[in-house]
Amino acid sequence: MAIFSKTCEYAIRAVFFIAQKTSVGTRVGIRDIAAGIDSPELYLGKILQDLSRRGLISSAKGPNGGFFITGEMLNQPIIEIVKAIDGDSLFVGCGLGLKQCSELNPCPLHNEFKEIRSTLTSMLSRITVGEFNDELIGGILALRKAEDDLPFNNKKKSK
Amino acid sequence: MAIFSKTCEYAIRAVFFIAQKTSVGTRVGIRDIAAGIDSPELYLGKILQDLSRRGLISSAKGPNGGFFITGEMLNQPIIEIVKAIDGDSLFVGCGLGLKQCSELNPCPLHNEFKEIRSTLTSMLSRITVGEFNDELIGGILALRKAEDDLPFNNKKKSK
DNA sequence: CGCGAAGAAGACAATTATATCTTTTATTGT
DNA sequence: ACAATAAAAGATATAATTGTCTTCTTCGCG
Ligand code: FES
Ligand code: FES
Numbered sequence: 033m034a035i036f037s038k039t040c041e042y043a044i045r046a047v048f049f050i051a052q053k054t055s056v057g058t059r060v061g062i063r064d065i066a067a068g069i070d071s072p073e074l075y076l077g078k079i080l081q082d083l084s085r086r087g088l089i090s091s092a093k094g095p096n097g098g099f100f101i102t103g104e105m106l107n108q109p110i111i112e113i114v115k116a117i118d119g120d121s122l123f124v125g126c127g128l129g130l131k132q133c134s135e136l137n138p139c140p141l142h143n144e145f146k147e148i149r150s151t152l153t154s155m156l157s158r159i160t161v162g163e164f165n166d167e168l169i170g171g172i173l174a175l176r177k178a179e180d181d182l183p184f185n186n187k188k189k190s191k
Numbered sequence: 192m193a194i195f196s197k198t199c200e201y202a203i204r205a206v207f208f209i210a211q212k213t214s215v216g217t218r219v220g221i222r223d224i225a226a227g228i229d230s231p232e233l234y235l236g237k238i239l240q241d242l243s244r245r246g247l248i249s250s251a252k253g254p255n256g257g258f259f260i261t262g263e264m265l266n267q268p269i270i271e272i273v274k275a276i277d278g279d280s281l282f283v284g285c286g287l288g289l290k291q292c293s294e295l296n297p298c299p300l301h302n303e304f305k306e307i308r309s310t311l312t313s314m315l316s317r318i319t320v321g322e323f324n325d326e327l328i329g330g331i332l333a334l335r336k337a338e339d340d341l342p343f344n345n346k347k348k349s350k
Numbered sequence: 351c352g353c354g355a356a357g358a359a360g361a362c363a364a365t366t367a368t369a370t371c372t373t374t375t376a377t378t379g380t
Numbered sequence: 381a382c383a384a385t386a387a388a389a390g391a392t393a394t395a396a397t398t399g400t401c402t403t404c405t406t407c408g409c410g
Contacts, residue, residue, distance in 0.1 A: 033199070033277040034284055035307075037192050038368065041288030048299055061386065075369045081388060094377025095385045118192040125193055129200030130336045137333045140207055140323040144314045148194075151310060155303045164299040174296045177289045197398065220356065234399045240358060253407030254355045351410100358405070363398100370393070378385080 035152075040117040043079050045069040045175045047113055047161055048168065050089055050099045051106055055165040059098030070176035079117075086116050106162030114156060123153050194311075199276040202238050204228040204334045206272055206320055207327065209248055209258050210265055214324040218257030229335035238276075245275050265321030273315060282312050 034041070049068045053060040062080065066073035080099060084091045088108065091099045114122070126133035127145035135142075167173040193200070208227045212219040221239065225232035239258060243250045247267065250258045273281070285292035286304035294301075326332040 033194075033196050034280050034288060035192075035194065035286055035304075036288070038288060040192070041286075044300075045287055045298075063386095072369060074371070077387075078369085078389090084387085091387060092377075093375075093385080093387045094379095096378065097376090097386050099387090121193050127194055127200075128204055128334075129193060129195070129197060130333070132336060134336075137336060139204075139334065140327070140332050141203075141314075141318070142332075144318070145194075148307065148310055148314070151307055155300075155307070159300070159303070168299070173299050173301075174289070175287075175298065177291060177293075177296060222356095231399060233401070236357075237359090237399090243357090250357060251407075252355085252357050252405075254409070256356050256407070258357090353410090354408095356405105356407085359403085361400105361402080363400070365398070366396080368393100368395070370391105372391080373389085375388070376386085378383100380382085380384100 035122070036114065037118050039079055040114055042069065042071045042076055043083060043113050043117050044110055045071070046076060046080060047083070047089060047101070047110070048164060049175055051101050051162045052165045052168040054100045054106070055162065056169065059092060059096065059100045061098045065099065068175060083113070083116065088112060088116060101161060106160065108161050109157045110159050110161060111153065111156035113161075123149055194281070195273065196277050198238055199273055201228065201230045201235055202242060202272050202276050203269055204230070205235060205239060206242070206248060206260070206269070207323060208334055210260050210321045211324045211327040213259045213265070214321065215328065218251060218255065218259045220257045224258065227334060242272070242275065247271060247275060260320060265319065267320050268316045269318050269320060270312065270315035272320075282308055 036044070046065050046069055049065055050060060060068075062077050063073060065071075065080070066076050069076075080089065080091070083089045084099070088105065089099055089101050090105070091097070111123075124133065126139055127141050127148075128139040130139050133139075133142065133145075164173055168175065195203070205224050205228055208224055209219060219227075221232060221236050224230075224239070225235050228235075239248065239250070242248045243258070247264065248258055248260050249264070250256070270282075283292065285298055286300050286307075287298040289298050292298075292301065292304075323332055327334065
């Protein structure tokens with residue numbers, strides 16, 4: 033169990049990737065995104081469709097089409113992505129799975145969980161979609177890793 | 192997506208429940224545990240068997256049998272339960288699902304995640320299985336909730 | 351000893367998450 | 381208009397998680 037679902041992990045990585053491409057002025061197709069973040073291409077398509085329908089990213093069909101992110105969307109916090117995909121149970125639900133999280137009749141871990149949830153919430157609310165563009169372009173941050181953390185990164189060019 | 196898997200939530204609640212019963216000197220059967228923590232009875236059986244095999248709880252067959260927790264196990268931190276059921280990906284894995292979490296070539300959320308993971312780890316390492324016995328017995332803490340937080344709790348007696 | 355209570359174990363079913371494929375639709379450039 | 385490109389959409393496949401059922405074994409007690 034990771035914090036986010038696999039779908040959500042792909043979504044966040046993809047959005048960072050698209051933001052970074054947008055910031056250098058290019059739209060980017062599914063194939064390149066999938067290669068750039070190491071995700072199954074066709075599954076990623078479904079996720080991006082979903083994000084696009086929800087207005088978190090934009091897309092254009094046809095030649096020179098692809099996904100991109102408009103200026104104002106670059107300032108969206110990534111918590112929006114998480115909520116769109118995984119819902120908000122991470123932020124409001126009881127950590128032990130009780131029907132509701134409430135102050136009266138709390139579960140044993142309630143107080144501790146409240147703190148973790150608020151840390152998580154504020155972190156995801158603070159970080160924006162476009163925040164890491166420079167570091168990603170500069171290669172300081174990564175959205176994919178080589179097989180075994182090997183020094184060389186033999187990524188294959190998209191066909 | 193919650194933090195823990197459903198299975199893990201059941202397991203933690205069950206262990207707290209058993210610990211509390213043990214502290215007043217009684218063993219407790221699956222049926223009562225399931226009723227006490229609001230979980231599917233037969234599925235819970237599987238989970239408890241698993242925990243028992245791993246030595247996190249003890250069980251006895253036959254009349255007056257049931258599950259219980261020995262003295263030293265009461266001091267186990269609940270992170271042991273989480274690790275036994277959900278594994279340790281929550282504590283060591285990359286939050287964005289990259290193959291490894293590492294300082295060189297970190298993902299954009301690496302630093303933030305490191306903090307959240309360490310908070311989570313220390314919290315689960317600090318809290319012990321028997322820690323809430325008194326509060327649970329006193330009804331200050333709960334391991335189950337009524338349907339809609341309604342004041343009445345129309346729980347059906349086990350057959 | 352032998353019965354009944356209770357957990358152990360494994361087979362199986364349902365649900366949800368993940369992944370893939372195929373067809374359709376829209377857009378651009380010629 | 382036409383061809384090429386790229387996303388949209390929907391159907392379907394696979395895997396993991398969650399949940400149920402049935403049978404077996406063990407144990408305590410009379
Ligand atoms: S009641 Fe469980 S986290 Fe609040
Ligand atoms: S690399 Fe992603 S959390 Fe460390």
